[in-house]
Amino acid sequence: MQQSAAQDTASGARIKVAILGGGPGGISAAFWLSATPALRARYDVTVHTLGWRLGGKCASGRNMAVGGRIEEHGLHILMGCYRTAFQTIRECYAEWTPRASSPFKVWTDAMTPQWMAAAEEQAPDVAPPLWAPWTFSLPELPGQPGDAVATDTDALVGAMAQSLQALLDARLEPALADQLNYRPALEQLRRLASSSTSPNDYIDGIDDTRVELQNAAERVRAHVLPAGPSVGADSATSASTGMNFPDSLSRILILADLALSAGIGWVLDLCARGPSAYDALNAKDFRDWLGSHGATQAAQDSPPIRALYDLTFAYRNGDGTTLSNGSLAAGVTFRFVMDLVFGYRHAPFWKMNAGTGDALFTPLYQVLTARGVKIDLFHRVTGIELCADKSQIGTIRIDQQAEFVNGSYQPFVVVRNLDCWPDQPLWAQLGNGDRLRASGVNFESSRDATAARQIDLALGKDFDLVVLAVPP
Secondary structure: OOOOHHHHOOOOOOEEEEEEOOOHHHHHHHHHHOOOHHHHHHEEEEEEOOOOOOOHHHOEEEEHHHOOEEEEOOOOOEEOOOHHHHHHHHHHHHHOOOOOOOOOOOHHHHEEEEOEEEEEEEOOOOOOOOEEEEEEEOOOEOOOOOOOOOOOHHHHHHHHHHHHHHHHHHHOOHHHHHHHOOHHHHHHHHHHHOOOOOHHHOHHHHHHHHHHHHHHHHHHHOOOOOOOOOOOOOOOEOOOOOOEOOOHHHHHHHHHHHHHHHHHHHHHHHOOOOHHHHHHHOOOEHHHHHHHOOOOHHHHOOHHHHHHHHHOOOEHHHOOOOHHHEOOEHHHHHHHHHHHHHOOOEOOEEEEOOOHHHHHHHHHHHHHHHHOOEEEOOEEEEEEEEOOOOOOEEEEEEEEOOOEOOOOOOOOEEEOOEEEOEOOOOHHHEOOHHHHHHHOOOOOOOOOOOOOEEEEEEEOOOEOEEEEOOOO
8 A cells, every 4th residue: 555645735635546457455454444534534446447347366256147156266165264255355344335135244144164174095096086075173163253353373272282292182092192192292292382471481381392292293194194095094095996094093193293393393492482483484385395294195295284274275386286386384274274273253154155256246236336436347447656756656558348338237147036146247237238248258368458448546646545455
């Protein structure tokens, strides 16, 4: 965001804010810049976004030719640890006035909590593919997503230690539990993670905890089966191929291996070292970091790790055929995993009960327009130029992609009493709509240069602030 000197005048004029981009970032900025009457009196907000809908890479559309089917860029779910996202969603729904017949009235109508997750494992070199799920049931935690709760990664490490001990105590035979002798290490990790944030409080505990964790991890790893097919008493077996998946005991030990490796890494690389330690750790890949603290190859290649890389599309050149192409910054990923598994509120996952556009961006659009925020659809930013002294943005060049028959564009179709974004423009509302449709124009493509007219926005006249919310 930039600031113009024009804001400092005593004219009392509202500050003009140009938000470039109608995805989650741009729309969230518009929402909070207009959140109160005082802010609306101060800021005059306009969103400029290409195409006929909001959402960016979270956009969805209804295909009215096949019964209003939801079509999305990809599956979108919300995590219970998305505090800022849920703060926006809850505030939006509290203010929103949907149509009387809408099935969504409050935010919990639009989303269903989920406590179970699964990661699929494929047996190698088997045709046709043989799959078996790893299923995880996570507990209901206090609160609601979006609650203003301070998140402390150290405290979440303590929660990880406590949860791992509860899992192993419940699932291991007493003799094996005694042999692995993991309880002292996990108790020391829990105590260290709950200590004061003063580094002096850690000095005596760090080395002892490291030794205990490494010894416990070695005992666990000695029982982890190698990566690939394995035999176990309750393996998932294909009678036709004779292939076996790791049994439930091996899976539990792999989870223990991952948790202990992460705990060792936290003690050695992060404990009492402050935020800069996480930044430094981002130079390493997450799997490589776990491996550097002893994680077995079976653990590094396990379905939970694969699911994490798949979830974040974290592959070089988009090639996810092998985990060796994976690239996830270790510091930020460790924080995310701790938050995802131990820092959520109520439920770890929330499934939307309609398309992402319908559940999120319809109410956001309607709340923003009711507040007086202007949303200029079909505005494709083509250039951003600096002032002569290069101190700030001076000109924004925009192609208006289409003219509107009635002077404005009404973006929604109604599906089962819900206002929804269509999967394509509502051509009848566009000037020369039939011709544009026949030409195969794609208003959302970066390669499509269709323009009805050019618009130049000037600093001090059309905008004072710029929020850049478009990808590079």
